[in-house]
Amino acid sequence: MITVHLPEPLREGRDAIMTMDATSLGDIIARLNLAEDRDELFNFAVNGELVLHGEKDVTLKNGDEVEIVVAIAGG
Numbered sequence: 001m002i003t004v005h006l007p008e009p010l011r012e013g014r015d016a017i018m019t020m021d022a023t024s025l026g027d028i029i030a031r032l033n034l035a036e037d038r039d040e041l042f043n044f045a046v047n048g049e050l051v052l053h054g055e056k057d058v059t060l061k062n063g064d065e066v067e068i069v070v071a072i073a074g075g
Contacts, residue, residue, distance in 0.1 A: 001019045001020065001021060001062060001063075002019065002020055002021070002022045002028070002060050002062075002063075002064050002065070002066060003017060003018075003019050003064070003065045003066070004017070004018050004019070004020060004028060004065075004066045004067075004068065005017055005065070005066070005067040005068065006018065006032075006068055007042075007068055007069065007070045009041075009070060010032060010034075010042075010068060022060055023059065023060055024056065024057065024058060024059055024060055025044055025046070025051065025055045025056055025057075025058040025060065025066065026055075026056035026057065026058075027060075028044075028060075028066060028068075029055070029056060032068075034068075041070065041071055042068050042069065042070060042071060043068075043069045043071050044058075044066060044067070044068055044069070045066070045067040045069060046058060046060065046064055046065070046066055047064055047065055048065075048067075050069075
């Protein structure tokens with residue numbers, strides 16, 4: 001099982017922390033319907049390490065923790 005920490009904008013009636021079976025970040029992206037918004041709005045951290053590129057291909061193993069982080073832009 002993978003532990004997923006959801007930011008407020010993605011909760012939509014879900015708990016802040018949920019568990020799911022997933023073998024990649026791509027699985028999580030698909031299950032949470034983030035495919036279209038991902039590049040612009042959200043980043044991912046796996047076990048505390050930010051994933052900057054190729055997130056859909058990142059392999060997960062049992063016990064991993066994924067945090068979905070709202071992207072912040074400044075100017």
